[in-house]
Amino acid sequence: MRKLLRKIFLLDLVEGLKVTFRNQDPKRIYTEQYPAERPKVGERYRGAPRLNVNPETGETLCIACNLCALACPEHLIVLYSERNEETRRKELTTFTFDTSRCMFCGLCEDACPVDALELTQDFELAGYTREGQIFDRQMLEEGPRPVQYKF
Numbered sequence: 001m002r003k004l005l006r007k008i009f010l011l012d013l014v015e016g017l018k019v020t021f022r023n024q025d026p027k028r029i030y031t032e033q034y035p036a037e038r039p040k041v042g043e044r045y046r047g048a049p050r051l052n053v054n055p056e057t058g059e060t061l062c063i064a065c066n067l068c069a070l071a072c073p074e075h076l077i078v079l080y081s082e083r084n085e086e087t088r089r090k091e092l093t094t095f096t097f098d099t100s101r102c103m104f105c106g107l108c109e110d111a112c113p114v115d116a117l118e119l120t121q122d123f124e125l126a127g128y129t130r131e132g133q134i135f136d137r138q139m140l141e142e143g144p145r146p147v148q149y150k151f
């Protein structure tokens with residue numbers, strides 16, 4: 001009998017609506033207004049890679065030791081260098097980092113002895129092509145090129 005009355009007076013529906021309207025209170029709305037407001041990401045979040053440069057000289061901090069490439073379990077980092085005959089130092093010529101298959105584990109960053117490679121808090125890595133997900137040295141040093149959105 002009780003069940004029947006509940007059905008006749010649509011009590012379940014009324015209870016459901018009560019929950020819905022209770023949560024309409026603007027104080028209880030948690031929607032983030034992205035991209036107008038950028039959400040805060042965790043301090044230790046690992047996102048887009050960056051190759052750090054000396055802020056005074058603009059020269060790369062990378063010493064082309066290849067340790068990051070060796071540390072990567074997915075072999076996503078490829079770099080080449082040349083020996084400078086005057087200084088006898090290796091100089092970085094090209095550096096690519098494939099973010100399309102990266103799991104942002106941070107092993108490459110940890111392996112770098114001079115803090116040249118860093119995974120930043122930038123999470124906006126969407127793109128339209130796989131090729132666009134491969135960061136070259138310029139993108140790594142200056143930041144990713146903005147994606148041309150198609151509407």
Ligand code: SF4
Nearest residue numbers: 072102104105106108
């Ligand atoms: S974060 Fe991990 S998977 Fe990505 S490049 Fe570095 S070592 Fe490889």
Ligand code: SF4
Nearest residue numbers: 062063065066068112
């Ligand atoms: S580990 Fe650091 S210094 Fe060595 S090649 Fe990678 S980014 Fe450059």
